[in-house]
Amino acid sequence: MNPLFEVIPAIDIQNGKTVQLVGGLRGTEKYYGDPVQCALRWEEMGAKTIHIVDIDGAFEGELKNKSIIERILEEIGMSVQVGGGIRKEKRVTELIEMGADRVILGTAAIENPELVEMLSKKYPKCIMVSLDSKGREIVVEGWEKKTNLDPIKAAKMYEELGAASILFTDVDVEGRLEGVRGGVIEEMARLVEIPIVASGGVASLKDLEIFYQAGASAAVVGSALYEGSISFEEIKDWIKDI
Numbered sequence: 001m002n003p004l005f006e007v008i009p010a011i012d013i014q015n016g017k018t019v020q021l022v023g024g025l026r027g028t029e030k031y032y033g034d035p036v037q038c039a040l041r042w043e044e045m046g047a048k049t050i051h052i053v054d055i056d057g058a059f060e061g062e063l064k065n066k067s068i069i070e071r072i073l074e075e076i077g078m079s080v081q082v083g084g085g086i087r088k089e090k091r092v093t094e095l096i097e098m099g100a101d102r103v104i105l106g107t108a109a110i111e112n113p114e115l116v117e118m119l120s121k122k123y124p125k126c127i128m129v130s131l132d133s134k135g136r137e138i139v140v141e142g143w144e145k146k147t148n149l150d151p152i153k154a155a156k157m158y159e160e161l162g163a164a165s166i167l168f169t170d171v172d173v174e175g176r177l178e179g180v181r182g183g184v185i186e187e188m189a190r191l192v193e194i195p196i197v198a199s200g201g202v203a204s205l206k207d208l209e210i211f212y213q214a215g216a217s218a219a220v221v222g223s224a225l226y227e228g229s230i231s232f233e234e235i236k237d238w239i240k241d242i
Helices: 035-045 055-060 066-075 089-098 107-111 113-122 151-160 183-191 205-214 232-241
Strands: 006-014 017-020 049-054 079-083 102-105 127-134 137-140 165-170 196-199 218-221
Touching: 006 035, 006 055, 006 066, 006 232, 017 035, 035 049, 035 066, 035 232, 049 055, 049 066, 066 079, 066 089, 079 127, 089 102, 089 113, 102 107, 102 113, 107 113, 107 137, 113 127, 113 151, 127 151, 151 165, 151 183, 165 183, 183 196, 183 205, 205 218, 205 232
Parallel strands: 006 049, 006 218, 049 079, 079 102, 102 127, 127 165, 165 196, 196 218
Antiparallel strands: 006 017, 127 137
């Protein structure tokens, strides 16, 4: 694959199963089987990284599918980034010791920026800050609570605090398979130098091209892969040509 851009399959876990939600709303979920089997399948297809989110944890504020995540980390050899309900230093340490390459902080980062600074010093290159946006406003606690924070300004702040990367999710289009919006990514990429991973709305190779041209270093793809809108083979062929 082209080292300048990566496509990362998503494994969102709810009730012990792989799931995709529309706009982050509970009650909209569709299930896609066993998360461990999904991880093994993406590895076999050639993915270099997978993106795991504990959906139950994101809503409840504490990791709820730890045993499944641990099994995935034990059984695969590719890079893993993990988020969802990770609010404390000890949980970050635990996940890194289990084998996670990157730990994603969302609500905890917004409520306690000093935690990002401290953990970034303790675990260089491991801390990814998740900036989830509705109507260009960062939302937290499973995307249910507004913050009045602008994602562009927040990205710069977390870069200065030492975050290794930013995960930007456009919640308004998440899971809808209706296309992406690259405007915020483009602005963010002009302002920060750390990698930006884009998420939300991917339905076609054209959407991946939008993220790539906007300056993202990677894209997380969930529903499009699980629903068959695009295949991972098509993605690999596209990446070879960019």
